[in-house]
Amino acid sequence: MGVNAKTYTGDCLNLLMDMPPESVDLIYVDPPFFTQKVHSSVTRDGSQAFSFRDIWINDNSYADFVYQRIARMHDVLSGTGSIFFHCDKSASHIVRLILDSVFSTENFRSEIVWHFKRWSNSKKGLLSAHQTIFFYSKTDDFKFNTFYQEYSPSTNIDQIMQKRVRDDRNKSVYARTDDGAVISNGSKKGVPLSDVWEIPFLNPKAKERVGYPTQKPVRLLNQIIKLATDEGDVVLDPFCGSGTTLVAAQLLKRHSIGIDISSEAIKLTKDRLQDPIVTSSVLLEKGAKAYRQYAKDASKHLVGIDYLPVHRNKGIDGLLKQEVNNLPAFVRVQRDCEALHETIAAIKKSTKDKGACCLVVIATLNDFPDQGSDRHSSSDVLVIPSTALSLSAHLGGDPNGGRPQRPEAAYLDI
Amino acid sequence: MGVNAKTYTGDCLNLLMDMPPESVDLIYVDPPFFTQKVHSSVTRDGSQAFSFRDIWINDNSYADFVYQRIARMHDVLSGTGSIFFHCDKSASHIVRLILDSVFSTENFRSEIVWHFKRWSNSKKGLLSAHQTIFFYSKTDDFKFNTFYQEYSPSTNIDQIMQKRVRDDRNKSVYARTDDGAVISNGSKKGVPLSDVWEIPFLNPKAKERVGYPTQKPVRLLNQIIKLATDEGDVVLDPFCGSGTTLVAAQLLKRHSIGIDISSEAIKLTKDRLQDPIVTSSVLLEKGAKAYRQYAKDASKHLVGIDYLPVHRNKGIDGLLKQEVNNLPAFVRVQRDCEALHETIAAIKKSTKDKGACCLVVIATLNDFPDQGSDRHSSSDVLVIPSTALSLSAHLGGDPNGGRPQRPEAAYLDI
DNA sequence: TACACCTCTGAATCTTCCA
DNA sequence: CTGGAAGATTCAGAGGTGT
Numbered sequence: 089m090g091v092n093a094k095t096y097t098g099d100c101l102n103l104l105m106d107m108p109p110e111s112v113d114l115i116y117v118d119p120p121f122f123t124q125k126v127h128s129s130v131t132r133d134g135s136q137a138f139s140f141r142d143i144w145i146n147d148n149s150y151a152d153f154v155y156q157r158i159a160r161m162h163d164v165l166s167g168t169g170s171i172f173f174h175c176d177k178s179a180s181h182i183v184r185l186i187l188d189s190v191f192s193t194e195n196f197r198s199e200i201v202w203h204f205k206r207w208s209n210s211k212k213g214l215l216s217a218h219q220t221i222f223f224y225s226k227t228d229d230f231k232f233n234t235f236y237q238e239y240s241p242s243t244n245i246d247q248i249m250q251k252r253v254r255d256d257r258n259k260s261v262y263a264r265t266d267d268g269a270v271i272s273n274g275s276k277k278g279v280p281l282s283d284v285w286e287i288p289f290l291n292p293k294a295k296e297r298v299g300y301p302t303q304k305p306v307r308l309l310n311q312i313i314k315l316a317t318d319e320g321d322v323v324l325d326p327f328c329g330s331g332t333t334l335v336a337a338q339l340l341k342r343h344s345i346g347i348d349i350s351s352e353a354i355k356l357t358k359d360r361l362q363d364p365i366v367t368s369s370v371l372l373e374k375g376a377k378a379y380r381q382y383a384k385d386a387s388k389h390l391v392g393i394d395y396l397p398v399h400r401n402k403g404i405d406g407l408l409k410q411e412v413n414n415l416p417a418f419v420r421v422q423r424d425c426e427a428l429h430e431t432i433a434a435i436k437k438s439t440k441d442k443g444a445c446c447l448v449v450i451a452t453l454n455d456f457p458d459q460g461s462d463r464h465s466s467s468d469v470l471v472i473p474s475t476a477l478s479l480s481a482h483l484g485g486d487p488n489g490g491r492p493q494r495p496e497a498a499y500l501d502i
Numbered sequence: 503m504g505v506n507a508k509t510y511t512g513d514c515l516n517l518l519m520d521m522p523p524e525s526v527d528l529i530y531v532d533p534p535f536f537t538q539k540v541h542s543s544v545t546r547d548g549s550q551a552f553s554f555r556d557i558w559i560n561d562n563s564y565a566d567f568v569y570q571r572i573a574r575m576h577d578v579l580s581g582t583g584s585i586f587f588h589c590d591k592s593a594s595h596i597v598r599l600i601l602d603s604v605f606s607t608e609n610f611r612s613e614i615v616w617h618f619k620r621w622s623n624s625k626k627g628l629l630s631a632h633q634t635i636f637f638y639s640k641t642d643d644f645k646f647n648t649f650y651q652e653y654s655p656s657t658n659i660d661q662i663m664q665k666r667v668r669d670d671r672n673k674s675v676y677a678r679t680d681d682g683a684v685i686s687n688g689s690k691k692g693v694p695l696s697d698v699w700e701i702p703f704l705n706p707k708a709k710e711r712v713g714y715p716t717q718k719p720v721r722l723l724n725q726i727i728k729l730a731t732d733e734g735d736v737v738l739d740p741f742c743g744s745g746t747t748l749v750a751a752q753l754l755k756r757h758s759i760g761i762d763i764s765s766e767a768i769k770l771t772k773d774r775l776q777d778p779i780v781t782s783s784v785l786l787e788k789g790a791k792a793y794r795q796y797a798k799d800a801s802k803h804l805v806g807i808d809y810l811p812v813h814r815n816k817g818i819d820g821l822l823k824q825e826v827n828n829l830p831a832f833v834r835v836q837r838d839c840e841a842l843h844e845t846i847a848a849i850k851k852s853t854k855d856k857g858a859c860c861l862v863v864i865a866t867l868n869d870f871p872d873q874g875s876d877r878h879s880s881s882d883v884l885v886i887p888s889t890a891l892s893l894s895a896h897l898g899g900d901p902n903g904g905r906p907q908r909p910e911a912a913y914l915d916i
Numbered sequence: 917t918a919c920a921c922c923t924c925t926g927a928a929t930c931t932t933c934c935a
Numbered sequence: 936c937t938g939g940a941a942g943a944t945t946c947a948g949a950g951g952t953g954t
Contacts, residue, residue: 177613181595181602188595198628199591201615203698212646214612214637214729217696223628232626240619241813242928245821246856247942249830252924260944270857275825278810279926282631284617284698315628391802392866392890412897450889452806472893475864476806478886483826621926623949630948706945707929715947815941855942 091320093334093344093361097354100326100347104160112164112345113231113321116312116333118174118304119154150179155186157326162190164324168231170197170316173222174304180220191224198223202308204289221312233315236278249273285311303329309336317342331357386421389450389474395419403438408448417446421474428455432469450474454481505734506757507748507775511768514740514761518574526578526759527645527735530726530747532588532718533568564593569600571740576604578738582645584611584730587636588718594634605638612637616722618703635726647729650692699725712770714744720778723750731756745771749778800835803864803888809833817852822862831860835888842869846883864888868895 096103161171171191175183188196200221209215239245251263251271263271287307309332313323319341325333328346334357337344348354386405387397395406398418408417420435422428431449439445447469454477473481510517575585585605589597602610614635622629704711704719711717723746727737733755739747742760748771751758762768800819801811809820812832822831834849836842842865849861866888887895 180613181598184595185599198630199594199632199634200628201617201632201698203615203617205693206696212648214614214697215694216612217698218613218615220613234626239810240927241811243926244814244928244941244943245810245926246812246815246818246832246852248926249821250857250942254922260946262943265857270855272830272857272859275823275830276810276821277823279622280625280629283628284615284631388802388805389889391805392888393893408897410897417897448893450893470896472889472896474806475803475886475888478892479807479862479864482884482886483822483824483831619927621924621947623925623947624923624951625949703927705928706947707927707943708945709929711945852941 091338091341091343093338093346095328095331095334095346095348095354095357095361097348097351099349101157101160103347104157104164104326107164107345109163110166110169111322112324113166113169114313114316114342115161115165115169115171115324115326116174116309117158117161117171117326118329119157119327151182151186154183155190158186158190161324161326162226165226167227168225168229170223170225170230170232172200172312172316173224175220175222177216177220180222184222187222187224191226195225195227196222197225197230198283201284203284203286206289231316231318231321233318235281235311235315237281238278239276240279245276249276281315287311304332306332306336309333310340313337313340313342328357329353331360334361386423389421389452390419393419401438403434403436412446412448415444415446416442417448418442419448419450421450422452424452426453428453428471432471435469446470448472451477453477505752505755507752507760508758509742509745509748509760509762509768509771511762511765513763515571515574517761518571518578518740521578521759523577524580524583525736526738527580527583528727528730528756529575529579529583529585529738529740530588530723531572531575531585531740532716532743533571533741565596565600568597569604572600572604575738575740576640579640581641582639582643584637584639584644584646586614586726586730587638589634589636591630591634594636598636601636601638605640609639609641609644610636611639611644612697615698617698617700620703645730645732645735647732649695649725649729651695695729701725712744712774714767714770717744718746720746720750720753723747724754727751727754727756742771743767745774749774753778799838803835803866804833807833815852817848817850826860826862829858829860831862832856833862833864835864836866838866840867842867842885846885850883860884862886866891 158171158173165171171187173183173187184199200223201218202221203218206215206217249272251273252260253263255261265271285308287305289305313333313336317323320343322343322345323333323337324345324347325331326347328334328348330353331346334344334346338361346354346357348357390406393406394409396409397406398404403420404418405421406419408419411417418435418439420431422431426434428449428451431451432447435447435449439447449469449471450473451471452474572585572587579585585601587597587601598610598613614637615632616635617632620629620631699722701719701722704717710720727747727750731737734757736757736759737747737751738759738761739745740761742748742762744767745760748758748760752775760768760771762771804820807820808823810823811820812818817834818832819835820833822833825831832849832853834845836845840848842863845863845865846861849863853859853861861883863883863885864887865885868891
């Protein structure tokens with residue numbers, strides 16, 4: 089399935105006016121920060137209610153600039169849509185007044201705190217380590233996908249899943265059956281995502297490479313997009329810069345619209361979206377760190393196995409320290425986005441010039457073959473199910489098989 | 503040495519006007535929040551009831567209320583003094599406008615985020631987990647004691663401990679001795695305190711609780727007082743409620759002045775000062791890490807499995823997110839020095855009072871039972887071989903059996 | 917529509933029990 | 936008796952329900 093990613097060069101004010109009303113499901117706004125100090129004062133007599141018009145700002149253009157564009161964004165947002173407005177601390181209160189005025193106070197949903205660790209400086213005072221994102225919806229009936237986090241480590245998860253009732257004195261107690269056993273209240277998913285997000289900042293080197301000082305981590309955009317939209321929805325970024333939002337939207341199968349006043353920014357965005365080579369360099373942008381993370385994920389499935397990691401070969405994850413049938417044994421873990429036959433093809437390709445060797449594949453997904461298969465015999469790749477795969481097969485809850493699959497180690501020849 | 507703690511009953515507006523100018527070093531302001539709610543609570547023994555209405559007809563009257571009092575606070579604050587204003591999310595932008603106006607934008611120091619974990623609720627959207635504290639100083643020359651936190655685990659401590667100098671092109675490089683060794687920079691203190699503070703919420707069970715609504719943890723006030731004052735300085739809390747600020751100030755040897763409109767609050771404050779109770783808690787003293795007690799090795803074997811870690815029960819490593827046969831499923835990983843039957847005994851013991859549940863054990867050692875065993879049928883514990891165990895059995899090189907063992911998942915009854 | 921009351925929840929303590 | 940492990944308890948939001 090294809091998703092569109094449209095880009096426009098120009099002032100988003102004009103382009104927003106040309107867009108059909110209620111045509112967008114999510115707007116992520118990350119405008120150029122107001123770097124000069126914002127000076128403001130309020131009416132001394134307190135006789136008027138505060139609104140953004142009551143603020144005197146030295147350079148009045150910033151509040152006006154933001155107000156005009158937010159008003160248009162409100163128009164193009166669908167009834168179930170949301171806006172996430174990214175602020176820095178110098179003007180967040182001004183932005184919030186404007187949002188309150190356009191979207192109304194009732195539709196204020198959250199003040200999200202993006203918390204990150206940063207290199208310290210010698211400034212007197214507290215080290216700034218957060219930015220604020222305001223989350224407003226257009227109406228009460230907004231689209232929202234709940235995500236869950238781990239419980240606090242101090243929580244007694246095993247006990248709070250017991251059913252509770254109120255006794256005759258209206259005190260909360262654990263419910264028990266007639267014979268005194270506690271009653272389970274079902275399983276748990278975790279705690280709902282909070283409004284404080286700890287997401288690492290892009291490291292300074294990655295920042296240098298792309299050249300956009302305010303570029304946001306893809307993880308941050310991922311989270312916002314997944315919270316407020318479903319696949320096929322439309323995401324708008326009116327100050328798209330290097331196009332991080334559009335890239336994230338594409339990876340998550342959302343349509344996207346990016347606007348930027350700089351034609352260089354739009355060109356860069358287009359390149360990243362259209363040229364498959366540039367798109368794959370998104371991985372580079374996430375940083376070598378992200379790549380290492382990916383490789384590390386694979387190695388996690390090798391815990392307890394005595395092996396030497398192989399770093400410089402994409403088809404091989406490790407070399408077993410123990411020989412098998414007097415042959416060296418190479419191992420590869422099936423990746424998340426990889427069918428088992430692809431895993432096997434990958435390790436075969438990488439070892440074809442290595443002479444006689446034994447190949448081991450750790451299967452992690454549910455496309456593990458039948459145990460009834462008679463491929464056992466003629467095989468040259470040893471396939472071992474991961475712990476998680478063995479478990480999921482036994483629980484039988486997997487979607488891609490009517491009966492529970494029972495993976496066990498098997499020799500395959502593909 | 504004695505420190506004074508004075509308390510006054512009444513509207514702080516009047517009392518502030520009677521105070522000498524520039525006589526206070528720190529003001530902590532925690533006014534009734536701008537919410538349309540009635541706060542009420544009783545003390546543990548039920549002897550006193552508190553309630554107040556946080557109702558303001560519109561933004562404006564609240565702003566007016568705050569403005570008038572902040573203006574007076576500015577007067578009584580000394581030249582090196584600071585104000586910390588505690589807001590909740592509903593009115594923080596209004597408070598900041600007023601503070602900007604009275605103290606001026608140049609004296610805005612920080613937007614402090616107090617981040618805490620709390621019980622969840624069924625709210626659609628993000629779970630609120632922070633409150634905001636604005637930090638303004640009266641002048642540029644404000645009193646500030648720098649505190650340090652531990653370095654984040656990812657920081658390269660060796661590197662920052664190296665001495666740095668400028669080379670001939672004025673570039674910063676690490677200094678080296680003649681024979682090329684790096685030079686230590688002495689001990690580092692840590693990262694300067696950031697503007698995001700993770701301090702546990704005052705728990706419902708804490709003895710520190712006196713039954714006053716919106717009571718703040720002493721730890722939070724400790725931090726503020728230590729940052730902005732020295733011993734013998736004067737701390738003012740114009741909405742002192744149950745007197746947390748005065749308790750903290752007394753423990754830190756600062757003079758304090760507390761004002762509250764409720765005479766019950768002032769009485770409670772006086773009582774508390776006689777016998778200050780500060781919760782000593784594992785979480786406060788040792789941090790969340792203290793709870794992460796379960797074997798790290800165990801979690802490594804659960805990679806790829808959808809589960810919640812269980813920290814406070816020695817016999818259980820995790821709770822599967824998916825139910826099994828409509829029952830909650832607990833999991834335990836076999837430890838290195840543990841026979842399989844011991845593992846099974848441990849999880850059985852820990853869950854014996856938990857009502858009906860499914861038990862899963864991840865076997866990691868070679869004492870896995872024969873597949874030929876007929877124990878299969880009568881069992882209540884599901885045993886799954888770890889990846890490494892599956893592999894080692896297939897390679898047949900294990901020391902404790904002549905023939906290769908072939909583990910597969912099995913139900914056991916021991 | 918307004919409001920009182922009930923239900924559900926989980927963080928982190930208090931309390932008990934057992935070895 | 937003591938210390939640690941695990942069960943019991945509290946209470947503030949938010950939604951739901953009934954009057």
